[in-house]
Amino acid sequence: MRLSKSQALQGVVFALVASAFTNIYLTQPVLPVLQQEFGISAAYASWSISAVILGITLANIPFGLLADHWPIRPILFTGGLLIALGGLLTAWVDSFTWHVMGRFLQGLFIPALTTCLVAYLARVLPAERRHVVMGSYVAATVLGGLGGRLLGGWLHPPLHWRYALVSAALLTLVAIGVAMRLLPKEPRPPAQPLHSRVGFITLLTQWPTLRLFLSGMGGFFVFSSLFNYLPFRLAAAPFFLSTNAITAIYLVYIIGIFMGPAAGQLSNRWGSGQTLMGGAVVTLLAVVLSGTPWLVGIIAAMLLLCAGFFTLHTASVGALNHRMTAGHGRANALYVLFYYLGGWMGVTLSGLAFEAWRWFGVMGLCVGMLALPFMAGWMEKRSVAQQAMHARPLP
Structure with a gap:
C-alpha cells in the first residue's frame, strides 16, 4: 500500500x-x-x-x-x-x-x-x-x-x-x-529582526514564565533521578534482580503515550495550575512508594512516577505557550534548556546522594525538588483566579 x-x-x-x-x-x-x-x-x-x-x-x-x-x-x-x-x-x-x-x-x-x-x-x-x-x-x-x-x-x-x-x-x-x-525542501529562512519583542533576558526575568521553566526543571530532576538509580537499587538487596528483569520494569514508561493527551484534557477541564499541582502530588506519592522493600511497590511507584511526571510536564508546556503572545520559539528553547538542566542536575546530584545515603538520599532530594512544580501550579492557579476577579463586571 x-x-x-x-x-x-x-x-x-x-x-x-x-x-x-x-x-x-x-x-x-x-x-x-x-x-x-x-x-x-x-x-x-x-x-x-x-x-x-x-x-x-x-x-x-x-x-x-x-x-x-x-x-x-x-x-x-x-x-x-x-x-x-x-x-x-x-x-x-x-x-x-x-x-x-x-x-x-x-x-x-x-x-x-x-x-x-x-x-x-x-x-x-x-x-x-x-x-x-x-x-x-x-x-x-x-x-x-x-x-x-x-x-x-x-x-x-x-x-x-x-x-x-x-x-x-x-x-x-x-x-x-x-x-x-x-x-520536502523548505523555504528560505525568514529574515530575522535585529531585536525581538520578547528576548531571552525578558523571559528569564519575568516570574510567570520563569516559574514554569523551574517547574519543568524540577519534574525532570525527579524523573531522571529515580529512573537512573533504580538499576542500582534493584540489583542490590533485597531484590537482586538481573539486568533483564530490571530492564523489563522500564516498560512502565509507555504510559507516557497516553498521559500526554490525558493531561491536556485535564488542563482544559481543571486549569493548568490544578493539573500541575495534581501531577506534583502524584509524583510525590511515587517517590515515597519507591522506598518500599517490595517489588510490587517499586513497580507501582514507577507507574505513578510516569503518570505524575508526564502530567506536570504537559501542563507546564501548555501553561507556558498559553501565556505567550509572542516569542514562542525562545520561550520553548528556554523551557527545554531548564528541562534538561534539571535532568543533568538530577543524575549528578542524586549520584552523590546515593553514594552518601543510598536510596533515601535520592528520595530526599526528589521530595525537595517537587516543591518547584507544586509552587508553579499554585501560583498559576492564583494568577488565573485574580484575572477572573478583575475581569468580573462591577455590580
Whole structure:
C-alpha cells in the first residue's frame, strides 16, 4: 500500500526523533554493568547518561538560533552523522573517560534532531497538518526513550552493551538517509529582526514564565533521578534482580503515550495550575512508594512516577505557550534548556546522594525538588483566579 505524503512525513519524523531518544537512554539499564566493567563508582558510571543530558543542555539554544537563520535539512544531516559517530566511538573505546566524551558528543548534536526538527516542521507545514505530525513527534520521544532502554539492557546481553551502541548508531544513519530522501525542501529562512519583542533576558526575568521553566526543571530532576538509580537499587538487596528483569520494569514508561493527551484534557477541564499541582502530588506519592522493600511497590511507584511526571510536564508546556503572545520559539528553547538542566542536575546530584545515603538520599532530594512544580501550579492557579476577579463586571 502506497503511503500518502503526510503519512510518509509522520514516519520520517517518528524515525528521527525515536533514533535521537534511543541514543540518550541507551546505557541506563546497564549502569551497574558499566560500574563493574570499568571499576568505577555508581556516581561516575551515571556520567554515561548525564554527559548526554549536559550536551543537550548546552547545545539546545545555539541550535535553536541556527534553525532561525540557516536551512535545517543540512543541520539534520550533519547532526545525525555526528550522533552516530559518537555512538561508534563510545562502543569502541576501553577508557570510561573516552566513553563519557563520546556520549557528550552525542548530546551536543541531539538538538539537531529535536529542536531543529520542530523548527523545520513549523517552517514547512500549515498549522492543521503540524498538529498531526507533532503527535508523531511526542509518541516518538516516549517510544524512543523506552526503546533505548530495551535495546541497551534487554535485546543485547548485558556484557555486550557495546553492540547496542553500534545498533543505535546504524538506526540513526538509516533514519537520516530516509529523511534526506523524503523530507520536502523548505523555504528560505525568514529574515530575522535585529531585536525581538520578547528576548531571552525578558523571559528569564519575568516570574510567570520563569516559574514554569523551574517547574519543568524540577519534574525532570525527579524523573531522571529515580529512573537512573533504580538499576542500582534493584540489583542490590533485597531484590537482586538481573539486568533483564530490571530492564523489563522500564516498560512502565509507555504510559507516557497516553498521559500526554490525558493531561491536556485535564488542563482544559481543571486549569493548568490544578493539573500541575495534581501531577506534583502524584509524583510525590511515587517517590515515597519507591522506598518500599517490595517489588510490587517499586513497580507501582514507577507507574505513578510516569503518570505524575508526564502530567506536570504537559501542563507546564501548555501553561507556558498559553501565556505567550509572542516569542514562542525562545520561550520553548528556554523551557527545554531548564528541562534538561534539571535532568543533568538530577543524575549528578542524586549520584552523590546515593553514594552518601543510598536510596533515601535520592528520595530526599526528589521530595525537595517537587516543591518547584507544586509552587508553579499554585501560583498559576492564583494568577488565573485574580484575572477572573478583575475581569468580573462591577455590580
